[in-house]
Amino acid sequence: MVQKNEHIKEIVKNKYGRIALESSSCCCGSGCCGNDIQDPGQISSSLGYSEADLNVVPDSNLGLGCGNPGALGKIKKGDVVLDLGSGAGLDAFIASRKVGTTGKVIGVDFTEEMIKKARNNAKKNGFSNVEFKLGDIEDLPVVSSSVDVILSNCVINLVPDKAKAFKEAFRVLRPGGQICLSDMVLLAELTEEERADEDLISGCVGGAVLRDEYLKLIVDAGFQLVSVTDDVSIAKKQYQGRPVESIKIVAKKRARKRTL
Numbered sequence: 190m191v192q193k194n195e196h197i198k199e200i201v202k203n204k205y206g207r208i209a210l211e212s213s214s215c216c217c218g219s220g221c222c223g224n225d226i227q228d229p230g231q232i233s234s235s236l237g238y239s240e241a242d243l244n245v246v247p248d249s250n251l252g253l254g255c256g257n258p259g260a261l262g263k264i265k266k267g268d269v270v271l272d273l274g275s276g277a278g279l280d281a282f283i284a285s286r287k288v289g290t291t292g293k294v295i296g297v298d299f300t301e302e303m304i305k306k307a308r309n310n311a312k313k314n315g316f317s318n319v320e321f322k323l324g325d326i327e328d329l330p331v332v333s334s335s336v337d338v339i340l341s342n343c344v345i346n347l348v349p350d351k352a353k354a355f356k357e358a359f360r361v362l363r364p365g366g367q368i369c370l371s372d373m374v375l376l377a378e379l380t381e382e383e384r385a386d387e388d389l390i391s392g393c394v395g396g397a398v399l400r401d402e403y404l405k406l407i408v409d410a411g412f413q414l415v416s417v418t419d420d421v422s423i424a425k426k427q428y429q430g431r432p433v434e435s436i437k438i439v440a441k442k443r444a445r446k447r448t449l
Contacts, residue, residue: 193230193265193290193349194349194350196303197349197390198299198349200387200390201300201347201390201391202299202300202393204251204387204391205276205300205302205303205391206300206303207300207302208251208253208303209251209276209277209300209302209303209306210302211249211438212251212277212306217396219246219321220429223312226425228252228307229250229251229252230250231252232252232254233250233252233254233257233279234369234428236254236255236256236257237256237257237260238250238257241355242257242283242344243279243326243372245282245283245286245416246278246279246282246310246314246316247277248277248283248306248313249277249278249279249281249310250277250279250310250311251276251277251279251308253276253342253343253436254279254280254342254343254371254412255342255343255372255373255393255423255427256343256369256371256372256420256435256437257342257371258280258340258341258342258369258370258371258437259280259283259284259287259340259369260370261284261369261370261416261437261438261439262338262367262369262439263289264284264288264338265287265288265337266287266288266289266291266292267288267289267291268286268287268288268337268338269288269292269293269294269295269335269336269337269361270284270285270292270293270294270295270336270337270338270339270340271294271295271296271297271331271336271338271339271340271361271407272284272286272294272295272296272297272339273295273297273326273329273340273341273343273344273345273354273358274298274300274326274339274340274341274342274344274345274347275296275297275298275303275307275331275340276303276418277303277306277307277310277322278296278306278307278310278311278319278321279320279367280340280342281294281295281296281307281321281340282294282310282311282314282319284338284340284351285318285324285418289318289351290317290318292318292335292381293318293319293320294318294319294320295319295320295321295322295331296319296320296321296322297321297322297324297326297329297330297331298321298323299323299324299326300322301323304321304322304323308321326344326345326348326354326357327348327349327350327354327357328353328357329357329360329361331361332361332363332446333360334360334361334362334363334364335361335363335367335421336361336362336363337362337363337366337367338366338367338370338379339362339366339367339369340363340368340369340370340373341369341370341371341372342370343369343371343372343373343393344372344399345370345372345375345392345403346366346372346373346394346396346398347390347391347393347396348396349396351398351403351406352406352409352410352426355406355409355410355412356410356411357385358410359410359411359412359442362393362442363442364443364444365442365444366441366442367415367439367440367441367442368407368412368439368440368441368442369438369439370436370437370438370439371436371437371438372397372403372435372436372438373393373394373397373428373433373434373435373436373437374397374398374399374400374403374433374434374436375394375397375398375399375400375433376397376399376400376421376424376432376433376434377430377432378399379394385396394428394431394433397433400434400436403436404417404438406431407438407440411442411443412440412441412442412443413440413441413443414438414439414440415439415440415441416437416438416439417436418435418437418438419434419435419436419437420434420435420436420437421434423435
């Protein structure tokens, strides 16, 4: 199992490393899901990003999302926000405007090329409240109970050990903190051939799990579900009608009850 998980990670690293260097999309590109929309701006606009969002740092938008997680929860001034699988930094930079100078945004990605691109974007655009760290979502380089809001956009499906990823997210959140997710989940099980297809793995399908299993993983990690929204139409628009959907989730880390 360990060897298989490492193989999956290498597939994802290699694919997204190339995307970072080429500045092209994958999850919705012709090499993955057969989407007819190729322009990252069009893709992100169709997922709910405003023109103002996309103009914060245009070079950070690679069209890799399946939703807009930053719009799901309330990010306040002074918050510490963590972006899981931050890519070139789109969601991190949008969040940085919301947290202000008294807040901070941390982006974590395990692809060196993406981290380099995100750091260059931050430097070029003068973002002093954003930090990008090279690290694995299954073993976050973040202090426990130090984060107010976690964002993740079409990333957990790429992680082999999703249970561990959610437990790590729970660990770093402060009590009462929220995780806001957009991700791909399955509506029917894939074949073994589809599970092994490298394009589908890196294209946000091959590593996805069934919808109910995904929600159970979140609850089992200790979270309380706040809201769950389904977008089935994305299958036809971007995934050649495969049995997948984009799911938008807000979940809360329960505050510990005080003992007398």
